[in-house]
Amino acid sequence: MKPDMRPRQPPLILIAEDEAEIADILGAYLTRSGLRCSRAADGEAALVLHRQLRPDLVLLDVQMPKFDGWQVLSELRRRGTTPVIMLTALDQDVDRLTGLRVGADDYVAKPFNPAEIVARVQAVLRRSAKAPSDDGTGVIRQGPFEIDLRSHDVTVRSGEQMHALNFTLTEFRLLVHLARAPRQVHSRADLLHACLPEGDAQERTVDSHVSKLRRKLEDAGVIGIPATIRGVGYRFLD
Template structure:
C-alpha cells in the first residue's frame, strides 16, 4: 500500500517588528490566510532566526533595536535571495529607494492595512516561486525576454516576431541578474560586483555596458530597457 506523499507546509513568514501590537495583528492575518509566521523584536534576533528557521519571506521593520532594518537587509542579501518586504513609518521616496537599492522586494509605509500586507506577501511569494521554477528549467522568462542559462541564448518576442539577441558575456550576465528581480532597482555597485569581470573596477563601466545592451534592444523594438533610476541604478522592467 502506497503512503500518501507528505504535503508541503505553508510558507513561513518571519515578522521582524518591535511593536508587539503590530506583530500580533500581522500574525493573526497571516494565520487567517493560511500562512505560518514567527516573530522577533530586534535586528540581531531577525538574523539569528533567519539562519535557524529559513523562512520563505521576511517582513522587516526599518526602525528596530540593536540592528536597524537596513543593516539586517544588507546581511540577508549577502546570505542569499530570501524575499524581503520592508515596513517603515518613513514615507519618503529616498527611504523607499534605499530599501530597493539594498535589495528589498517591496516596501510598505505605516500605517498600513494588514490585509494589503498579506496580499503583497502572497504576490512576492508567487514571484519567488516562479523564479525558482524558471531556474530549475534553466530558462528565465520575463516580459518579452526568454533567457536560456545553459546555452547563453537570449530571445526577444516583439510584434509577433522572435529576435535572437547577440550579446556579450557581460551583457548576458547583466540581463540574467536583473531579470531575476525585474522590478527591483539594481544599484550600479551591485551590478559591478555581480556581473562584471574583476578588471572592470569602475561603476561607469556598468553604464557603458548597459548603454550598449540598450541599443541592441532598441534595434529589435524594445525601448527603455533597462530603465534608468536616477542616482541609483537600473530597473529591468517597470
C-alpha cells in the same frame, strides 16, 4: 518505497518587528491566509531566526533595536536571495529608493492596511516560486554569463576569472528576462509587467533595481550591462 505523500508546508514568513501590537496583527492576518509565521523583536534575533528557520520571506521593520532594518537587510543580501518586504514609518521617496537599492523586493510605509501586506506577501511569494522556462537545460549561457534557472546561481567570466554573484529575486528575474533576448530593447513598462507584476508599478522602481544589478556586475568587472537605451528602456547587450 512509497513516495512521500505528506502535504507541503505552507510558506514561512519571518516578521521582524519590535512593536508587539503590529506583529500580532500581521501574524493574525498572515495565519488567516494560510501562511506560517515566526517573529523577531529586534534585528539580532531576526538574523538568528533567518539562519535557523530559512523563511520563505521576511517582513522587515526599519527602526528596530540592536540592528536596524538596513543592517539586517544588508546581511540577508550577503547570505542570499530571501525575499524581503520593508515595513517602515519613513515614507519619503529617498527612503523607498534606499530600500530598493540595498536589495528589498518591496517597501510599505506605515500606517498600512494588513490586508495589503498579505496581498504583497503573496505576490512576492508567487514571483519567487516561478521558475523561468528554458530549452530544457536549465541554464542560460549568454555572453560572459551562465545563469542556472533552477538554483538561481549566476556566474560571470571577467578576463580569466569566474565570479559567482548574488542577486535579489527581482534582480535575478530582470537579468533572466533581459538575457533571453539580449538584443531586444525592453521598456520599463515591459520589465515591470514581467519582473514586478504585482509590485509598486513605478518606472523609477525598475531604474533602481537595474542600477543595483549593474553595480554588482561592475564590481565583477562586467561593464555596460544592462545597457540603457535613452528614452526607451534597457537591453542586455549594447
